[in-house]
Amino acid sequence: MKPVYSCTIMLLVVVFNGSTVSGIEIIKSFSQDDYCNKKSEYSPLQPKLPCFCPKEWYDGQFLKSLCPTIKTQKKEIQLIKGENVTFECRVSKQLGPDPHYKIRMWWCNGTAGEKCYTSEQAPDRGTPTYFVYSESGNEAKEWFIRFTITKASKMDENTYTCVANTEDFDYTEIPGYNSIHVSVHDAVKPNLINQPPPKINKVGGRLVELYCASSGYPETNIQWVKNGTPLTNGLNSTNIMQYGSQSVLQIKSITESEEGTYQCIASNKLDFIESQGTQVTVGKQQQKWSWFICLYIAIMSFSGVVTAIVFVVVCSSRREKEQFDSASVAVDGRRACQSYSPIPQVLLINNV
Incomplete structure (x- = not known):
């Protein structure tokens, strides 16, 4: 355990004098990674998902912190009614000077409010706000915690926050946390609401742009193919830009090698749909004379x-x-x- 008396004295000095005692100072600052600033699209009452990776200045250095990572590709999870899903949250710790202490981790939902992640939680510490709790042994370098939603329904729609902390001397005791938002709806197959025209003819060296937009639930993913072969972003002069369920394929400087039949394919968990083929050809440069x-x-x-x-x-x-x-x-x-x-x-x- 860190010496409680020194922490108490230092905090009082910082509040009243803004100075240090015996060369030791404590400054608590807040640092958020890029994913912490991601806005929630499906939670209008909570425009930003709770996420925090704390920093604490102690004895001339920043203390280490536990920053949980949720094993998922997206911060917004779209579930179909009746679906089963398991969420896993992991955290790692570097073992410093002895003694070492447990890694505590817990999950709580939005109904718990800020109490979920602003205070330490454990079965023997006050009234818990979590619905899942787990702790490691003292010498653990890594730990994880999971929870499962079974037969998802509208009642499972919520923001879920994973929290972790430890009492190791070289780590801050301020909990770190990360969040996801879960929405639940009926499944909707993909549908194309915008697709490229059947034919495009452009003079060589010009810019060509193909637009594709789709709808569906869960949110659709759009992929581009040329003559049946998937296109890779950045290959040759092609550039693929994704905007949710919309996508733009750019050919920056078209040549005869880019001629062919292009299609966009929209897909989700249920099905997929292809656009009509768009025949792209390169025309001759019109002579000035x-x-x-x-x-x-x-x-x-x-x-x-x-x-x-x-x-x-x-x-x-x-x-x-x-x-x-x-x-x-x-x-x-x-x-x-x-x-x-x-x-x-x-x-x-x-x-x-």
Whole structure:
């Protein structure tokens, strides 16, 4: 056990003086890992799941802490009515100077409130708030605790918190804890609510994006395949972004090697569903001078009219510089500029 008298004195000094005694100071600070800041999507009354990995400054150093880890891929657990599931929580400890003490662990649910994880719990210590308790031997380096939900129902919907602490001298006695939230609903098969079009043609080097969205319970997972082969994120120029039950496949700079049939597949515990095939092809880069070709063809088609307009400008400019009795110019074998007059006469004739 840590010396209780020294802890009491130090705490009083910190509160009133903010200083140290005999070079020893105690500062209790709070440190949360990234997963602690995850917001709960299914627990509106508790927007953040309880999670805490404590730090305590004692005798010139930070004391070690027990930070429980729940064996699951997600912090939000979606159960189907009638389903059975077991949750396991583990913690490890480095054995320091003797003596060593037990690792205490317990599970409690949201109805216990903060009492679950703000105070030490044991069968011989006050009124327990846990529903499962376990403790290790004094020399244990690791310990775990489990609980099982059998035939899940709406009554099992809750936030479950795993708590751990020890009294080893080089560890803080402040409990560390981690949480999950469990929701229970009827099963719903996957359904596609948005999928890519049947055909996409893009010029080489351009960005291509395919969108896919699905619904279902438990939450669906979306996977992309090309010609029946699963795609890996980051392979070549592909990038897959997941947003819950929505997914975006990006081809950053498409080439002929990315041509093929793409599909998204949405799945959950019940079933899966595939999108229609999307045929992605790479088109030729349109040449910049193609516009000039089109313009040239149009000019040639109406050459008579265009040539006559040109001669209006020519005749007008010559009128200011010189006089002449008569002039004629052949346009497509027809006369387009006749004898001179102050205002030139232009005969617009086109082959029809």
